[in-house]
Amino acid sequence: xxxxxxxxxxxxxxxxxxxxxxxxxxxxxxxxxxxxxxxxxxxxxxxxxxxxxxxxxxxxxxxxxxxxxxxxxxxxxxxxxxxxxxxxxxxxxxxxxxxxxxxxxxxxxxxxxxxxxxxxxxxxxxxxxxxxxxxxxxxxxxxxxxxxxxxxxxxxxxxxxxxxxxxxxxxxxxxxxxxxxxxxxxxxxxxxxxxxxxxxxxxxxxxxxxxxxxxxxxxxxxxxxxxxxxxxxxxxxxxxxxxxxxxxxxxxxxxxxxxxxxxxxxxxxxxxxxxxxxxxxxxxxxxxxxxxxxxxxxxxxxxxxxxxxxxxxxxxxxxxxxxxxxxxxxxxxxxxxxxxxxxxxxxxxxxxxxxxxxxxxxxxxxxxxxxxxxxxxxxxxxxxxxxxxxxxxxxxxxxxxxxx
Amino acid sequence: xxxxxxxxxxxxxxxxxxxxxxxxxxxxxxxxxxxxxxxxxxxxxxxxxxxxxxxxxxxxxxxxxxxxxxxxxxxxxxxxxxxxxxxxxxxxxxxxxxxxxxxxxxxxxxxxxxxxxxxxxxxxxxxxxxxxxxxxxxxxxxxxxxxxxxxxxxxxxxxxxxxxxxxxxxxxxxxxxxxxxxxxxxxxxxxxxxxxxxxxxxxxxxxxxxxxxxxxxxxxxxxxxxxxxxxxxxxxxxxxxxxxxxxxxxxxxxxxxxxxxxxxxxxxxxxxxxxxxxxxxxxxxxxxxxxxxxxxxxxxxxxxxxxxxxxxxxxxxxxxxxxxxxxxx
Numbered sequence: 065x066x067x068x069x070x071x072x073x074x075x076x077x078x079x080x081x082x083x084x085x086x087x088x089x090x091x092x093x094x095x096x097x098x099x100x101x102x103x104x105x106x107x108x109x110x111x112x113x114x115x116x117x118x119x120x121x122x123x124x125x126x127x128x129x130x131x132x133x134x135x136x137x138x139x140x141x142x143x144x145x146x147x148x149x150x151x152x153x154x155x156x157x158x159x160x161x162x163x164x165x166x167x168x169x170x171x172x173x174x175x176x177x178x179x180x181x182x183x184x185x186x187x188x189x190x191x192x193x194x195x196x197x198x199x200x201x202x203x204x205x206x207x208x209x210x211x212x213x214x215x216x217x218x219x220x221x222x223x224x225x226x227x228x229x230x231x232x233x234x235x236x237x238x239x240x241x242x243x244x245x246x247x248x249x250x251x252x253x254x255x256x257x258x259x260x261x262x263x264x265x266x267x268x269x270x271x272x273x274x275x276x277x278x279x280x281x282x283x284x285x286x287x288x289x290x291x292x293x294x295x296x297x298x299x300x301x302x303x304x305x306x307x308x309x310x311x312x313x314x315x316x317x318x319x320x321x322x323x324x325x326x327x328x329x330x331x332x333x334x335x336x337x338x339x340x341x342x343x344x345x346x347x348x349x350x351x352x353x354x355x356x357x358x359x360x361x362x363x364x365x366x367x368x369x370x371x372x373x374x375x376x377x378x379x380x381x382x383x384x385x386x387x388x389x390x391x392x393x394x395x396x397x398x399x400x401x402x403x404x405x406x407x408x409x410x411x412x413x414x415x416x417x418x419x420x421x422x423x424x425x426x427x428x429x430x431x432x433x434x435x436x437x438x439x440x441x442x443x444x445x446x447x448x449x450x451x452x453x454x455x456x457x458x459x460x461x462x463x464x465x466x467x468x
Numbered sequence: 469x470x471x472x473x474x475x476x477x478x479x480x481x482x483x484x485x486x487x488x489x490x491x492x493x494x495x496x497x498x499x500x501x502x503x504x505x506x507x508x509x510x511x512x513x514x515x516x517x518x519x520x521x522x523x524x525x526x527x528x529x530x531x532x533x534x535x536x537x538x539x540x541x542x543x544x545x546x547x548x549x550x551x552x553x554x555x556x557x558x559x560x561x562x563x564x565x566x567x568x569x570x571x572x573x574x575x576x577x578x579x580x581x582x583x584x585x586x587x588x589x590x591x592x593x594x595x596x597x598x599x600x601x602x603x604x605x606x607x608x609x610x611x612x613x614x615x616x617x618x619x620x621x622x623x624x625x626x627x628x629x630x631x632x633x634x635x636x637x638x639x640x641x642x643x644x645x646x647x648x649x650x651x652x653x654x655x656x657x658x659x660x661x662x663x664x665x666x667x668x669x670x671x672x673x674x675x676x677x678x679x680x681x682x683x684x685x686x687x688x689x690x691x692x693x694x695x696x697x698x699x700x701x702x703x704x705x706x707x708x709x710x711x712x713x714x715x716x717x718x719x720x721x722x723x724x725x726x727x728x729x730x731x732x733x734x735x736x737x738x739x740x741x742x743x744x745x746x747x748x749x750x751x752x753x754x755x756x757x758x759x760x761x762x763x764x765x766x767x768x769x770x771x772x773x774x775x776x777x778x779x780x781x782x783x784x785x786x787x788x789x790x791x792x793x794x795x796x797x
Contacts, residue, residue, distance in 0.1 A: 213629070213711030
């Protein structure tokens with residue numbers, strides 16, 4: 065036999081090996097995400113209006129929580145935090161607040177340790193980190209998931225080992241996790257409406273391509289504009305990153321000589337967007353997004369160049385709601401649903417003066433304001449649990465001063 | 469025909485003594501043993517019988533990415549394939565999101581050929597761009613890198629889909645299968661004239677060119693072989709993720725190249741092979757596993773990758789020179 069004839073044979077052999085070991089080819093694994101079940105819908109309907117309204121138009125999967133009868137875990141508890149990325153100030157601030165809370169609960173004797181792992185957007189590594197957290201004896205794992213589906217197996221393995229997983233800032237599709245989420249679909253539409261109210265020619269600055277939250281927001285905004293006839297002057301990717309956003313916006317401005325009256329964005333880059341328009345000598349548009357310290361600093365220094373209509377998706381309450389829900393689960397309070405929606409505080413130009421503090425300058429990108437009221441106060445959070453009651457010393461009013 | 473075989477034979481005789489006396493694997497091997505001991509001491513559970521299949525499953529995409537970059541590195545003359553990461557990612561979304569979930573075609577007799585053919589096709593495109601359009605490999609594969617990353621987002625704008633049960637088993641009970649399949653392909657390739665020509669080309673381009681061997685086909689073959697391994701890597705990644713995710717593949721390009729270099733595959737071509745890539749990939753995995761278990765910052769992990777890689781390449785070069793001197797004397 066000629067040696068060259070071995071090549072196709074090798075390929076066939078390898079294929080047969082792969083296929084031969086693959087048993088039960090016609091079957092598909094049970095879907096890990098459940099649709100909104102009738103029982104889950106009944107619970108949503110029974111929630112206070114401030115919470116039940118958060119589920120309207122939501123695309124996150126909602127099911128009955130597998131932890132509704134989860135027994136109390138004897139403390140003190142080891143809290144582990146798996147973050148998919150630490151490359152922006154918002155994520156760093158979430159991490160810092162999580163650490164502050166863990167220290168506070170350690171001092172109160174409720175927590176014995178706090179571990180952090182960052183996967184730098186490597187989903188396979190985050191899978192590995194979650195599995196290692198289980199082996200290290202973590203009582204609960206809080207995570208910002210790098211993928212809405214790619215961590216499902218590791219999360220299910222954690223559940224099987226008796227370790228609850230709480231996701232924040234974006235959900236996963238397995239109901240083995242407790243998703244502490246917000247309605248980004250409605251957020252995208254609300255911000256699109258605010259932009260359309262300001263102008264009929266809008267620049268669209270999108271988040272990270274492929275990110276499930278970004279896709280929800282983008283689709284909702286386009287649906288809103290298609291119904292009200294708003295024109296999208298340009299559509300660019302800002303990746304929720306200041307440097308990328310500024311470059312993309314500058315490019316869009318220079319290639320669109322017509323007036324752009326509003327910029328739709330959803331992240332924390334409103335200051336660099338305003339700066340880009342100012343640098344180009346263009347009229348200040350109304351910018352939507354999430355308010356930040358640098359945006360407030362820019363507004364203070366350039367009150368005529370910053371028009372804002374958006375929300376306060378701040379890292380402190382994102383960390384706090386996730387941490388508090390994790391504590392309640394360990395206490396055996398029993399979350400009723402697999403996805404617990406948190407209202408996002410709205411911020412308009414009238415609110416800026418109340419949020420501004422002296423340390424906030426136009427380059428204070430790592431400082432985030434603290435909104436006055438907790439978006440999910442303890443009594444409202446009680447509605448999500450079979451057994452009400454806060455756990456531990458947390459008080460929203462004691463949130464650290466942004467300038468401290 | 470005489471002229472087509474004489475030069476490779478000559479190249480082979482030049483090559484074989486060098487392989488026998490080549491010491492460039494020692495640093496990687498020593499580091500592997502050290503990291504294995506530290507891992508076993510720190511976290512024996514990960515490597516226990518119960519967890520070993522899952523552990524191999526996590527390592528498999530890195531191993532197969534390292535396999536995928538190896539044939540083009542062996543080719544030398546600037547041979548490199550940057551597209552392996554996004555190619556692995558594209559295979560993941562096409563197989564899981566499009567075929568398994570959207571079309572409902574979950575049979576391995578469909579999905580495995582799709583994965584292998586798609587990987588090989590991407591390799592073929594790279595090969596044609598390099599061999600016929602005469603674009604530098606780093607530029608051609610950067611182009612396909614971007615194209616594959618964009619295509620993955622077109623196929624699956626968001627993560628989703630569910631892997632069939634049989635494919636999910638490649639992340640646990642049958643996690644060794646994709647690696648073994650790739651090794652079988654490599655063992656057979658090693659018996660082919662193609663392998664000798666490839667190594668000879670990496671060692672001495674002019675000798676192979678003047679011997680009348682089709683260098684164009686040789687280069688295409690190297691890219692197709694790498695693409696085939698990327699296709700298998702796509703199956704492994706799909707199993708680990710349990711779904712399709714259009715954004716995760718790109719990481720595997722740098723990991724694959726780093727693993728191959730760490731294991732002693734020469735970036736100049738003509739030296740190394742799949743087992744060195746395997747050694748390098750396992751070493752990187754063990755390093756990652758250990759530092760993760762010790763809760764070392766991910767930034768420190770990146771630094772550790774960089775330091776180990778530079779040390780390995782430098783040490784491999786020094787040891788190689790030393791071995792040459794000893795063998796000459």
